[in-house]
Amino acid sequence: MAHEVGKLEVPEWSIAVDQTGTLKPEPGSRQLSASPSSASLLTNTSNCNNKPKILLMGLSKAGKTSIRNVIFHKMSANETQFLDPTHKIDKIDISNKSFLDFQLWDFPGKLDISHLRDKEDTFTIEKIFVEARVLIFVIDPVEEKHGIAIDRLHTTMMEAHKINSKMKVEVFIHKSDSINEDKKIDNIREMTHRINRKLMAAGMQDKIHISFRTTSIYDHSIFEAMSIVCQQLLENVLPPFENILNAFVSSNKMEKAFIFDLHPKIFIATDSSTFDMPTYELCCDMLDLIADMGCIYQDYEGGEERGVFSTCSVIKLNDTLLHLKQINRHLALVCIQMQQDTACNQGILDYNFQQLKRGIQEVLKVANL
DSSP states (O other): OOOOOOOOOOOOOOEEEEEESSSOOOOOOOOOOOOOOTTTTOOOOGTTTOEEEEEEEESTTTHHHHHHHHHHHHHHHHGGGGOOOOSEEEETTTTTTTSSSOOOEOOOHHHHHHHHHTTTHHHHHHHHHEEEEEEEEOTTTTTTTHHHHHHHHHHHHHHHHHHTTTOOEEEEOOOOGGOOOHHHHHHHHHHHHOOOOOOOTTTTTSSOOOOEEEEESSSSSHHHHHHHHTTTTOOTTHHHHHHHHHHHHHHHHHEEEEEEEETEEEEEEEEEOOOOOOHHHHHHHHHHHHHHHHHHHOOETTTTEOOGSEEEEEEEEEEEEEEEEEEESEEEEEEEEEGGOSSSSSHHHHHHHHHHHHHHHHHHHTTTT
């Protein structure tokens, strides 16, 4: 669909602020709280009650720790084969080198919430689920015991709902690269049916928010799935981000645009046009390429590494142009443009990006992020 090229008018966003400067969410939305200090996160979680949590659960060898290391610690997928099993709850602060600011709790596969319930250990159960925004439950569809995993998931959801009814559940049907497409579809259909049937029998099908995603650490599907999870921590800023991106895409005749958190390679927002995996993979590959170049040509300023991300980059692939422009230390705009749509001159494109950058920064300032 053709668009007229012109200057970008940044749309208004619906984030209200009261007279004291406090962010007021729109009706029906949740308020974003200011990020607390992470100095004592790993030693004293009682001081971090306002910090959102994402829980990572599943049976042993389902791939939980591999997911965490590939996304947030830049470990290659092949290296995860040598990871030791998780024996205790591992609490990780994600705010380091990242725009995102939350706790990720990686649980050992042997920890069964039902055992804590049988011991009447309500204090530990409440400590786990309070302030949790999302529960990620990882299931290995190749394992013959995935029926046990479904039972574990059901028990966990029931206990969590008693404490935190607003928590959402994301089921990662993991290691999808190891099975063929037909079997993958059958496994997904069977597991979703069994889980939904259990929820229906308990009368909870309309009370628990649950989604299913196929993932693998050997492709970009795990980054897409984790991006969708992390966006749930930014509910109030997503609509204005999307409006700004829509205006930018329309004004510059772009095909697609993403705002990425650079370090974990997670996109925190995109425009409203149709999402397709090849386009997303292309943008991720560009981030990898520029990051690798940054390691080679980096310089140092003020004692900190400053790589190629501090500038802007354009890569041409046949008739496709990939643009990367940094918004701030952690965020960058990555967008795709067809060469025949490059009617606007570089000056207009730069001006429109500065408008987008200003709009994004104002939203973040109002939201205290």
